[in-house]
Amino acid sequence: MTSDIGDLGQDFLQPHQAEQVILQGHRRIDSTFPKDRAHGKFPVLLLSKSLPSGERRDRDWLVWTQSKTALFCLSCRLFRTNALQRSHLCRPDGYSGDNLWKKLYDRVPSHENSTEHYECYVEWRETEARLRAQTSVNALLIEDIATEAEKWRDILTRIRDAILFLGERGSALRGSSHLIGGRNNGNFLSLLELLSRHDPLLRVHLGDVRKSQRLHQRMQVHYLSYDIQNEFIELCSRHVITKILEERAGAKYYTVMVDATPDASHVEQTTFILRFMRLQSDKRAHQVEERFLASVDCHGKTGEVIATLICDTLAEHGIPLIECRGQAYDNGRNMSGECKGAQSRILAKNPYALYAPCAAHTLNLAGVDTAQCCPRAISFFGIVQKCYNIFSSSTQRWEISNEYVANSLHTLSDTRWSARIDVIKPFAANLPGLRQALRKAQGLNLTAESRRDIDGIL
Numbered sequence: 001m002t003s004d005i006g007d008l009g010q011d012f013l014q015p016h017q018a019e020q021v022i023l024q025g026h027r028r029i030d031s032t033f034p035k036d037r038a039h040g041k042f043p044v045l046l047l048s049k050s051l052p053s054g055e056r057r058d059r060d061w062l063v064w065t066q067s068k069t070a071l072f073c074l075s076c077r078l079f080r081t082n083a084l085q086r087s088h089l090c091r092p093d094g095y096s097g098d099n100l101w102k103k104l105y106d107r108v109p110s111h112e113n114s115t116e117h118y119e120c121y122v123e124w125r126e127t128e129a130r131l132r133a134q135t136s137v138n139a140l141l142i143e144d145i146a147t148e149a150e151k152w153r154d155i156l157t158r159i160r161d162a163i164l165f166l167g168e169r170g171s172a173l174r175g176s177s178h179l180i181g182g183r184n185n186g187n188f189l190s191l192l193e194l195l196s197r198h199d200p201l202l203r204v205h206l207g208d209v210r211k212s213q214r215l216h217q218r219m220q221v222h223y224l225s226y227d228i229q230n231e232f233i234e235l236c237s238r239h240v241i242t243k244i245l246e247e248r249a250g251a252k253y254y255t256v257m258v259d260a261t262p263d264a265s266h267v268e269q270t271t272f273i274l275r276f277m278r279l280q281s282d283k284r285a286h287q288v289e290e291r292f293l294a295s296v297d298c299h300g301k302t303g304e305v306i307a308t309l310i311c312d313t314l315a316e317h318g319i320p321l322i323e324c325r326g327q328a329y330d331n332g333r334n335m336s337g338e339c340k341g342a343q344s345r346i347l348a349k350n351p352y353a354l355y356a357p358c359a360a361h362t363l364n365l366a367g368v369d370t371a372q373c374c375p376r377a378i379s380f381f382g383i384v385q386k387c388y389n390i391f392s393s394s395t396q397r398w399e400i401s402n403e404y405v406a407n408s409l410h411t412l413s414d415t416r417w418s419a420r421i422d423v424i425k426p427f428a429a430n431l432p433g434l435r436q437a438l439r440k441a442q443g444l445n446l447t448a449e450s451r452r453d454i455d456g457i458l
Contacts, residue, residue: 005072006065009092018078022128026063026074034069036097043101046108059112061121062089070094071104075124076117087111090120152223155205159223162191163232173229180210180224188229244274244291245317251276254319255326256353257290258310258335258342260298270298270306272313275326293317303334307345321346324353330361360418367417384423385412387434387457390441390450397441404433404440 003024008017033042048056063074076090088095089111095104111117131139166173166187175186180193196203205222212219248254254276263269272293277286296313298306314321327343329335335342336357343355371377388409391401401409407426413419427434438458442451 004065004067005063005074005077006068006070006094008077011092012081013078019127019131021078022124023131029062029064033064034097036099036101038100040101043104046104049109049112059108061112061117061124062108065094068094068096070096073111073117073120075120076111079120079123079127080116082116151201154201156223158195158199158202159192159228160232160236162188162195163229164236166191167233167236174226178224178226179213180206189224192224241293241317244293245319247278247289247291248274248276248319251278251289253277253323253325255328255356256310256314256324257328258306259330268298270296270309272296272310274319275328301334303337303341303345306334307342310342310346311349321350321353324350327353327355328358329355330358331365364415364417371417381412381420383457384427386453387427387438388412388423390453390457391437393450396444400437400440401434404437405430406433 003021003026005021005026008021010017013021029047033044035041046059047062048058050056061073061075063072064070065072070093071089072094073087073089076087077094080086080090087107088099089107095107163173171187173186173188175182175184175189177183177185178189179185180189182189192202192206196206209219209222209224212222254274257273257275258270260268260270272295274291274293276289276291278289279285280287294313294317296309298309300306300309311321314324324346327346329343333341336355338344346353347355371381388411391397391409392411405426407429409426410423412423435458438454442454446454
């Protein structure tokens with residue numbers, strides 16, 4: 001598509017506008033021209049000039065614009081920046097039929113021989129040559145920007161893969177140092193240093209970062225900081241949650257499972273899990289899916305607070321409560337209570353969200369309460385735990401236990417009753433060997449308390 005120089009209304013054009021006109025090209029000279037205001041004919045002979053050799057050469061800088069029915073000097077219109085003594089041929093309106101065509105016999109040669117026209121003509125041809133060869137400043141800048149963008153895209157891909165590798169395995173990313181080459185700079189930076197041995201792009205990037213750290217010069221960007229690591233993890237988390245929500249929306253109906261436990265910072269972490277039926281990829285059968293949705297801080301223990309937290313979390317992720325068909329919690333009264341429990345409050349909002357208590361939790365509580373009512377069970381498990389304490393409190397005694405007992409001893413689980421079977425197996429299978437280990441431990445240099453415990457166990 002060719003451009004029409006008459007469509008540009010500015011007095012002076014910007015460089016990018018001039019380059020755009022040159023790249024698109026201009027309209028060819030029409031074969032017919034309108035008469036001027038005195039009904040004079042257009043001097044077609046002026047579109048070319050005679051050379052001393054007798055040949056005629058086109059004045060390629062003269063162009064006609066149909067939008068304004070006027071004649072222009074293309075080179076001066078594009079590059080003329082001096083407003084003084086500016087010819088009609090390089091003004092926004094051009095030289096039209098409102099003027100007399102016969103005056104062009106004097107103005108065209110005079111304009112052609114001017115210094116300003118010569119400079120604009122040379123600049124036009126040089127710019128055209130650069131643009132055609134794709135070596136203009138703008139083209140070079142665009143190419144440099146594209147190359148730089150590709151480089152950073154490749155670096156970010158490697159950083160993302162390293163974070164995903166560590167995140168999938170639950171490994172810590174950070175260390176006590178953030179320096180490249182530091183001894184305690186963490187798994188993330190160490191992994192990138194390992195990859196850089198075989199990756200030239202990453203090797204150059206880490207070298208630049210290390211140099212800036214050594215000289216205490218702040219780089220504009222390097223994407224290795226703690227904030228960037230957290231941002232990558234957050235973006236990956238959003239992507240996973242979006243996928244989970246899409247699966248849930250496809251299944252429509254779901255069950256919500258909620259449980260809470262305090263973390264190392266003594267904050268009650270409430271975990272949300274969605275359970276739904278999803279059609280398999282072959283579309284032949286459905287499959288039960290359980291997806292971890294979120295972990296939310298909970299600052300209250302009452303059923304009302306927990307029910308509000310559940311409803312707010314579902315609403316935050318755009319999950320309608322009315323599509324919930326099941327609730328699954330433990331047997332705590334704040335969760336399972338028929339009047340003030342979380343399940344009853346949610347059931348009041350959605351009568352289809354039936355509550356199903358955790359069977360494993362129920363069985364665990366039954367086992368704990370039953371054992372606490374039996375003095376012999378209390379004594380039995382007390383001896384088992386005391387035996388483990390005796391051998392695990394000393395490396396020398398632990399070696400003795402491994403010498404006589406085939407299976408390693410374990411401590412009792414306070415939360416999962418079914419896990420205690422693994423604690424009993426060494427006693428059931430190696431009772432004579434355990435007795436010998438205790439007698440050999442009696443010959444060691446023991447404290448009075450440890451000697452009394454071993455005697456009591458035997």
